[in-house]
Amino acid sequence: MAHSTKASAQSALGELDIDMSDADTAFADEWSTWLDTHLPAMHSRLAEADSAATKAALSREWQSLMAAGKWAAITWPSEFGGRNATARQQLLFYLTSADRRVPPLAGRIGLNLCGPTLIAHGTPEQRQRFLSPMLDGRHVWCQGFSEPGAGSDLASLRTRGVIDGDDLLITGQKIWTSGAQQSDWMFALVRTDPDAPKRHGISFVLVPMNADGVDIRPIRQMSGDAGFSGVFLDEVRVPLTNVVGKLNDGWNVTRTTLANERAILFMGQQLALTATLRKSIALAKTPDPHGNRAADDPELRDRIAQAWIDVELVRLNGMRNLAKVLSGNEPGPEGSMSKLFGQHVEQHLHELALDLGGEFGILDRGAADAPDGGKWALGWLRTRASTIGGGTSEIQRNVLAERILGQPRDPWADA
Template sequence: MRLTYTESERAFRAEAADWLQSALSGEFSDLRGLTNRVSAPKRRLEWEQHLGQARWSVVGWPAKFGGRDATLSERLIFAEEYAAAGGPPRLNHLGVELLGPTILTYGTDAQKSVFLPAISAGEAIWCQGYSEPSAGSDLSAIRTSAQLHGDQWSINGQKVWTSLAQFSDWAFILARTTPKSVGRHGLSFLLVPLDQPGVSIRPIRQITGDAEFNELFLDDARTAADNVLGKVGGGWEVAMSLLGIERGVSTLGQQMTFRNELDAVMAAARRNGTAKDPLIRQRLAQSEIGLRLMRFGALRMLGGASDNQTNAAITYKIQWASWRRSLGELAMDVLGQEAEIAPALPAGEYEMPMLTELFLSSRADTIYGGTNQIQRNLIAERGLGLPREPRGDLKG
């Protein structure tokens, strides 16, 4: 793990910081500091396209697909500078951070040439079709099916908790393509256009008042026979690879967002005097220590050998999720009754203050992307080699 930067890396940081500061102080100043993932979708789409035009959207990708061939250190630097500059949540996070790298690994040359430039340019927004009502943490229990009819797949089923589906053009979907297959066998990773009669999207209103998540219904939805990433029946490998990428470089940018949230909690504590409370001060100090430990842990994970990366990745999710949930609770204790008041908007709507939204949204952190209990199972079984937990009659 190297904690210093070369002269060229410092120059890269300066270039990225200057561009971000200029863009977010000028044409896109209205997006600076935005934290709500469903707000201003049209403007955030324009921001995606602006990033693409300046080749800042996918810096780690090959230049021929819209990237900058950035090194791992440079990718980390850009993620940090983006968060430090107050860049808005990426509308195409799933396409840029998850699907794109997976296509680079598993895609054919034709798939790379079709899908990657559209992602990097902000012309195609993607969502993820994994979870189902009966297959949340147990992803291998999915029931969505796909059958090949001529030159098209026909897909039937339901996905749930589909983030930002209402703004997306495409979905990458895990479906069962081998009839009567069980568990992780017989699954395929399909790339499916959403603008078609066989697709309907129903937003799910959350505790924050927003609808970031959606139900996705597939009723004889179609996609081309060639739109399979990896091998037919080999979707589990592709899906697991994608989830591994989720624990990758973007974690450092995520931590910069956490840094901004912790700073806001500290500022509120100083403003209203709760920082003088010794218990509050102790919890603030614990939050600061936890965040710094996460940073060094993530750097070790990204820079280590493959075995160390795997073990670190399965512990990182439970670490940051539990930390942020505790930070949300601390924010409420700092704010007191102030946290219960939200400015009213027209038509009876309301807008949550940043720290109140932090508390409410962090309730889900220990559930999505692998519940804490599932993560503990992974740590025990994969990391420590303990016996597998009984899983009923399912095989695979």
């Protein structure tokens, strides 16, 4: 029988005492050893990449390499190329990945969202067809959920799928589709029974992005980025065999998630906030072109101290939820608390960084005196959307009001 040992891990999440079985130790050692062999070369190649296209190709290549080692989707069952990783092993994997600066995978949206859905609800034929190329990066996926009139109230979606023989003819529009330009497939919610109640009559459909009638239009944001797109669908013909689960039962299909991964997702947010705070402190200590240091301003020092406290609160709340999962319980509403508070902390951190840069803080990329090459002005612009993406602050407040305070649901939610 495997025994349990106590191991400590120092990271941006603080000093963690983790009860590790022999299997956990072997898992962590194998992951670290694999990175020793493969990661340095990929870091070097990414550093030398001189274009976005080259970096995108390397990202797919890295995913293929990780898939070959069964590291691309560790929570998937082993029969589909995963490792059946426990929540504790996910934690160890994430901590090592952050510490070693493991590059992100090109197909992480498919791996984290669509893959588990296919494993839970897909037919054997769908799993055989889609999971392997999703795993190794041959197929990159995007999510077609939000619409111009159906964001927070997703069940109000209006994209329609009309049955035509053995096919669906899909017409409508999806918005804020991350990575659509680089994606091969989209998993989308489509209304296939317009007469059914709001949460019924919706189907989960797999749509090839190169199909006739698919029009991808990148959305240029005020930061200059165009990572999101509008996807227009004009009678796109998709076989009914691409419907996952039962026709008109897509709302229930989409509720399939990996509970343990939800609890651990806070670590990405926490590590990003900690990195931003550390860089802000370094900026405060650096003299501007006039020789002035923000660190000498007592008001700015107070704001840095408050930012540290806020980041620490995000960490502690996330660890509380993680402790539930590691104890075998379901994650609670702490996830919404982390999202709500963390997204506002992210905005405040970038506002602080602009002020730490003084009169030079608002200079954009390319300006000679822009602090850190203009990254803070860019970051401030990007974080204006932090309270919208991935679930608005209003939605998170609703979740907390209903699940903690016992308040009734909004009338529109069941309309």
